[in-house]
Amino acid sequence: MQENLKDRIQEQQEYVDKVNKINLGKNLKYIVLTMGCQLNENDSEKISGMIEEMGYTRTDKIEEADLIAFNTCCVRENAEDRLFGKLGEVKKYKEEKGTIIAIGGCMMQEKHMVEKLKKSYPFFDIVFGPHTLYKFPEDVYNTLTTRKRIEDILDIDGEIIEGLPIRRDDKIKASVAIMNGCNNFCTYCIVPYVRGRERSRKAEDIIKEIEGLAKQGYKEITLLGQNVNSYMRVEREKGEDVGQIDSFAKLLRKVNEIPGIERIRFISPHPKDFTDDVIEAIRDCDKVCKIIHLPLQSGSSKVLKDMNRKYTKEQYLQLVDKMKNKIPNVAFSTDIIVGFPGETEEDFEDTLDVVEKVCFEQVFMFIYSRRVGTPADKMENQVPEEIKHERFNRLKELVESQIELNNKKFVGTKQKVLVEGKSKTNENMLTGRTDTNKVVNFEGPDELIGKMVDLKIASEHMWYLKGEI
Ligand code: 5AD
Ligand code: SF4
Secondary structure, X not given: OHHHHHHHHHHHHHHHHHHHHHHOOOOOEEEEEEOOOHHHHHHHHHHHHHHHHOOOEEOOOHHHOOEEEEEEOOOOHHHHHHHHHHHHHHHHHHHHHOOEEEEEEHHHHOHHHHHHHHHHOOOOOEEEOHHHHHHHHXXXXXXXXXXXXXXEOOXXXXXXXXXXXXXXXXXXXXXXXXXXXXXXXXXXXXXXXHHOXXXXXXXXXXXXXXXXXXXXXXXXXXXXXXXXXXXXXXXXXXXXXXXXXXXHHHHHHHHHOOOOOOEEEEEOOOHHHOOHHHHHHHHHOOOEXXXXXXXXXXXXXXXXXXXXXXXXXXXXXXXHHHHHHHOOOOEEEEEEEXXXXXXOHHHHHHHHHHHHXXXXXXXXXXXXXXXXXXXXXXXXXXXXXXXXXXXXXXHHHHHHHHHHXXXXXXXXXXXXXXXXXXXXXXXXXXXXXXXXXXEEEEOOOHHHOOOXXXXXXXXXXXOOEEEEO
16 A cells, blocks of 8 residues: 555656656746645645756736636635635636646535536646645646546545655744544534544654754654544554554653754644643643643534534633643633524524633634535524624634733733844844734844744733733
8 A cells, every 4th residue: 555655646747747847947936825724825835846856936916827726615605705706716817828726625525516616617727636636647637638637536535655755844834734634523524524534544654754854954743634633543443553653642742852943732632531641741842832722613612512612611721720730820822603503592602601711812703604525504594694793703803802911911011022034024033932822013134033042021912912022
């Protein structure tokens, strides 16, 4: 199986060489437009890596591109709408100069969406899914030589593909996928249907990748997966030989030992799998940031049951308390969905109650979006749009008042900040982040970029803090 996989990746290298020959001397440009989560961004870095090997150079101007690759998302309807908007915009480039339009990502695993594209946007050249991403060079070669539309989508679960080229967007922070897919089937979520079952990468491959990143000067690593704290669980249950690092806690401890890496983050864990060994590893590992993203989704035990989340409001709060007791100065961020089918005013108040009790550093708030093929889409008691929006705004108000309170606590304290670069809004300022992911802007020399500095927090603003060396 592994050998077979190696052969297939080798075969792609041959397509890379062939496309390179066709493109030689043409000075072609590309752009990748990403619509989804950090896993999608990580996939986009791989798509960019493959495209650059084929002889294209990056442009930020969409009108300049000879190859436009979309990496789509289908978690919520607004991500889909953004794709359709952009496709409407690129049609003219296709007509004027034959730009290659490739559409990949999670949305392409949905048959009804591919049908919609064919009907309403028939000018695209390639569609490909997350499971066939590694074959992108072959797809580009086929479209260049046949000028036929290529549909390269696999319905079965993809394997873990190692060794793809990658063109990273950042020089200080890097994300590393440790697992893919999801076995949880939360009733609102489309991910298990489009990303397939859980599969973990071998620890040795992950460690090798991170050691390589450390050598290149990367300082911060985010470990990625739909359910990171069930790393290797499926493999363990199947009795596969997975080596010594067979759990997320062990992986964290191992990554913590890699010289050169200064910060480790991870997203997303599932509350139901947050075992004590993981909590202890977070406590013991000095490089693991003490902010934990712990998706709540809802504060109502009834809604959580309907969502198939497998924990209650009380269990979530107990877990938070346990972590607060075991990990000094721990902070939390979360994801919340408002307006899940059947959510009553009382249920929503339970969500507000949890938000008040935990006092999150950051809350990603979502209005429930119906996803075709998921159990929640078939539930009869859908919440009317106005009520969803009204609840969303109430939650937002509470969250913003908490952020303000939290920010005030920072003023006058000393914070370790990893300097990421120049501030986007003010060329004279540098910008970085605290351990708890707060943005800090400050004046300082460019040599500090990529370094960890101690800053005194001078003042607070809604979305950032101002610091002094
Ligand atoms: N509607 C709204 N939000 C959703 N999420 C996942 N599916 C949906 C949906 N159908 C949110 C969850 C998840 C985050 C990545 O996206 O909060 O944690
Ligand atoms: Fe979706 Fe739930 Fe899996 Fe997260 S854990 S990807 S919300 S099904």
